Amino acid sequence: MLVVPRTGLAAPIVSLDLDPTRPGIQAERSLPGPGEFQVDVVVLGVDSPPLAGYELELGFAPGVLAFSAASSGGFLDDPFFFDVLPGAASVRVDSSIRTFGGGPTGDGVLASLFFDALAPGASLLELDAVL
Numbered sequence: 001m002l003v004v005p006r007t008g009l010a011a012p013i014v015s016l017d018l019d020p021t022r023p024g025i026q027a028e029r030s031l032p033g034p035g036e037f038q039v040d041v042v043v044l045g046v047d048s049p050p051l052a053g054y055e056l057e058l059g060f061a062p063g064v065l066a067f068s069a070a071s072s073g074g075f076l077d078d079p080f081f082f083d084v085l086p087g088a089a090s091v092r093v094d095s096s097i098r099t100f101g102g103g104p105t106g107d108g109v110l111a112s113l114f115f116d117a118l119a120p121g122a123s124l125l126e127l128d129a130v131l
Helices: none
Strands: 002-006 013-017 035-046 053-059 065-072 081-086 090-096 106-117 122-128
Touching: 013 053, 013 122, 035 053, 053 106, 065 081, 065 090, 090 106
Parallel strands: 002 122
Antiparallel strands: 013 035, 035 106, 053 090, 053 122, 065 106, 081 090
16 A cells, blocks of 8 residues: 655645654655554644644545544644544544644644555545645
């Protein structure tokens, strides 16, 4: 199975790390067969203003992948709000902190998403509606 991200560019940059167990940001990943795997949503270059929240949607190929779980990635310290809305072909994640005008700067993991590889095939992971 091959998983490839499609991302849009903006400042700061939000990207996918398809293999968080390896150093750096991996843009592709092949899996030996069915099973669960993790994808990290990372943000790079948060400057001024600091990040107080985000929204994003990640599309995938149903039948090849199924969303199973999500957790906050730790970039937003102790998020006040972390909501995950799974669908058949996408998952939406919204998160924010309480402090207005505050929040972190720099680079970090926004969320860790977990998927089940269901069948042989390829799936693009498409970041969409990133705010």
